[in-house]
Every structure is written in C-alpha cells, then in structure tokens.
Amino acid sequence: MPFRLHDSLTNALLPLPERTPGETSLYVCGPTVYGYIHVGNARPAVVFDVLVRHLERGGRIVRYVRNFTDVDDKIIQVAVENGEEPRAVSERFIAAYRDDTASLGCRPPWAEPRVSEHIPAIVAHVEALIAKGFAYATPDGDVYYDTAKFADYGKLSRRDLRAQDAERGRGKAGDGKRGEFDFALWKSAKPHEPAGARWPSPWGEGRPGWHIECSAMSHALLGDGFDVHGGGPDLKFPHHENEIAQSEPVYGAPMARSWMHNGFIEVDIEKNASFSDEVLALLPALKEADPELRKISKSDGRRLAELRARDASTLTPEDRAVIAVLERKVQFGQWFQLRRLRERVDGEAVRLWILGTHYRAPLSFDLSETADGPVFPALDQAEKRLEYLYDTRVKLAAKIASGGRGPASGKPALVATFEKLVRDFDAALDDDLNTAGALDPFGQVFGAANKLCDTKKPDPRDLDAADAAIDHLTAVLGLAEGDPEAFFARVTARRVKTRNLDAAHIDDLVRQRTAAREGREFLRADELRAELTALGIELRDGASGTAWRAV
C-alpha cells in the first residue's frame, strides 16, 4: 500500500508528495532555544523521527531539516537576565535539546540550520518582499508584512483573517503596523539589547522577526515547494500561516506540498488530583470566574507564593481552593519539563508513550501524587512494557547464541507469521503513520518470539525470522533497538538513585541469599528475598546466577 499522509492544508489524506522521485524533503520547525523543552516539544521530535525512519526503511532518501531558532526576544531576555551573551544561552539550550531528544531515541536530522547563520538570506528575503509590495518599513527601522496584500492569508488555519482585520480596523494596530495581523519581518535593535543580537541591514541594526527564518532557511536548504512541512499544532497559526504568506509571493509557488501537524499534549490538572471535596465543590465556579486556572502558566508560581504569604486566617475557602489548584499546576509545570521528567522515567518510555497514540489525536499527560512523590501512570506502564521488549530481545539472542535450536527439517511454523506481522506493521505506518495501530503487530511479534524461546527445540528458521522481524520493528519505531544491558543498567541506576538505595548493600544481600540457596537453607534465602522485595528489588534466578533489578 502506498504511503498516505494527512494534509492539514486540505484536511485530507493524500499520497505522499514527491517533488523528486524516491526522495522526500521535510522541514520541521524546531525549538526556540531559550530554555529546556517540555513533553509537548517531545512529541513532534518523536513523531517526525518515526516518519523519517519509516520512509527511509521504505528505501526513500529523506532530507529532514529541523531548525534551531537561536535569535529571538525570549533568548535576549534570558541573556540579559543572566548577564551573558545571547549566543551562550542558545548554545547551552541547543546542547540540552540534543541531549533530551537523544534520550527519546531521536536521530539527528539531515540538517539543523540556525537563524544566526542565515541572516544575509533573511535580509534578502525581506528585501524581496518589500520590492514586491508585500512588506513595508517603518521610520523606526522595523519591517512588517502587509497581510492585506496576500489574498490567501488564513488558508492554512481556515480563518478569514483579513475580514477580521478589516473589522477590527486597520490603521489602529499600533507599533507602526498598518493592520492588526501584520507581523514583524525585521525588528530594529533597542538600545539595551546586547551586541550579539544585532545585525546590520538596509533598515538599520536589528534582527529577524519570528517566522521569517523558516521561510528563508527552508528555501536555502530544500528550495521551493518541498514535500512536507511539519511542526507542532500551535504553530499552524500564526507561524505557519505567516511562513506561507512570506514565501509564496516571493517564489510564486506553494511553499510546501503538504502540511503535517501533530496533536496537542493535554494537561488535565483535575485528573488523578487528590483535591478535597471542598475544593472539588468550589472548582467549577472558580474556573468559570478565572479561566486562567484551567491552564498552566508561568505566573502560577508567583501567584501561589503571594497567596501563601498571606495571613492564613484571612484566607477564604475560595482562596484555599485556588492554592490547591495552583499547587497542582506548579507541580505539573515542573514535571512537564522533559529534563525533570527524565529523573522519574526513561526517555525511551516517553517515546513509547507518545507512539501509543495516533500522532494527530490529543494525548493526555497524567500525574498522580503518592506518598513517595509523583508518579506517571501511563509513562510507568510504557517503561514496564519496554522492559518486556528488551527482556524478549535478551532471551531471543541467548536462544540463538546457545544453539538451542531444533532440526531444520519439516516446515518452519512461524516464518510466514512473522512476515505477515511485519507487513501489517508497515501497512499501519503507511496509513498516516498509525504508530498506535502498528504497536499491535509489534507486540504480537514480541509475544510470538517469547513463546518461541520457551519451546525446547525451536526451528532455526523460525528463530531467524523472529530476529529479523524484531530488527525491522525496533529500527523503525526506534524502540528497544539499543543494547538491552545498557537499558537495564540505565533504568536501574535511575531507580536506585531516586529511592536512595545502596547498590553495594543490595549486592551483598544477593550474595548472602545465593550462599544460603547453595547451602539449601531456603528459609534464610526467602527471608533475604523478602528483605530485598521490601526495598523494591526484584530477583531473577537464572542459569548464570541471580540478577537483580529495581522495579
């Protein structure tokens, strides 16, 4: 079956566009590097990584470009606050981004352009827009895009933005803008802004506005009318709408042949919350009065601190309910950051969790509070599943290596089954990258492989078919493809650390138990096991001794 992909522009499932036969040109909007990324940023990173892997597995060459926006107001703000150069800020968070996405099992794109390296091209692009009458400079040295001039403005988000603009009154937009939706192509440098964030231009020193970099860089690396433009759902408007408006008048052709947006990650602060009945009763009215309470915002921490600073006796029940909600919001805000979340769950589990839902459907981020701190039910489940996948790979490799094979006579029972499951898997991915659907045959392959390992003398051809199928599946989804020992070492080390366990002490208890077992003192051995179980340690007695894991 040919690959079909949902196109956000037409809202239809279309065959994969192909500007050059056998090749796919893909541009995905990357992060603005002013801070650590959160789980919402993780989703497009993972989704597009799987898209690329699947297309490449199908024999295509994929030109995958994902930019770093390293010139931006927010970066300047962080730099000024910290008294460092903007460049230092962006470098630090580019490194952090790479580390975080690597933990998610994402491979680096084909190209990772940065705004700071494309300033001349951006200036030239702005000049072209002015020359064609789509942009205007103000006396202050700013340049704005004139949205009224672009007839298709709003086509991606399917909104009649120009009518809205007229309704709200052009000329009243302020900032020297002619229309409300006009946006900055070039921003003049302000006196307090650092030297590392200003570049010369025909309109004076300044920097590119947000949006223009993607038009310039996608063109520089992929040219006109490339195949797929992707990104997070919030970028649809205004970012991608503006990219279209900037690119199409200059190049006279659709910017991209298709648009791909993933769904949001939703945070429901009420779900699994341990709010008191009083709070629950007050909540609907409070949310009605203050919609800000619904969503996580940067001001939550400050607001919470203010309320806590007040004399407790002056707090109304409503105030106390707001405090409870704010506490929950702040907690979510912290753990939503991937770097923080990785203290509790493996990046690869985050990947499996993301791939368990179709990329366009909403995905909810769950957090439950326990006596031992926050737990993430869906992510913990994914991590357990990953342990199963890696365990299976270990078992299969051991079975193949140990020569525990039967005669290659008769007919192999499972070769065709494995081949069919792989076909089902590929077919699910071909259908608009249905990773959740693909996890069905994926799981069945692992189940069948496990079963095969439990049989006494499996047919070698079946074993090889299982091995080949697993290679294929894990490489495409980027799950359980690493070294199993490294995975278990990583996960156990993290758990030992979060629970303040002493690995040497555990090793010692395990040794004592082994000695007891060898002396057939099973009572003593079971006591030691119980002690370890209480610590959250699981023992696995095997042919090559006893291994332990934190669970």
Add this chain to the structure above:
RNA sequence: GGUGCGGUAGCCAAGUGGCCAGGCAAUGGUUUGCAAAACCAUGAUACGUGGGUUCAAAUCCCAUCCGCACCUCCA
C-alpha cells in the same frame, strides 16, 4: 463567536458499515526449592446521549451533551 481535535470496557488506546484490535491492571493455570520473568486461559450487553437510514451501525445521516486546544509570538 471562529477554527480544529476528541468522548471506545477499571485505565490507556486502534478501528469509519458485516470478521480478532492491542497494551496495562484483574483472576485461574503451566513453570519454579519458593519467587520473578515468560507462556496459556478467562473475562466484561465497549463504543457520550437521543432519533434515523440499512438485512446489518462504534463506523453513515440529523439533533444534542461533554472535554481539550488554538485565535500574535507555548511543539
């Protein structure tokens, strides 16, 4: 108000007209010195609600309720 995505069993989540999703949790079993892991078996009148079309609806049509998000810089 506009735009978009959803509501499927205890939880998560595929599926767009007829055939089994799958995972987690649960229960019983095989195995094991005992466990763990693995495997086997078992579920449940599952499709927000009310109508309609059809031999047949989670799937199509109409109505309606609920949730989430975006609507100038958060992926």
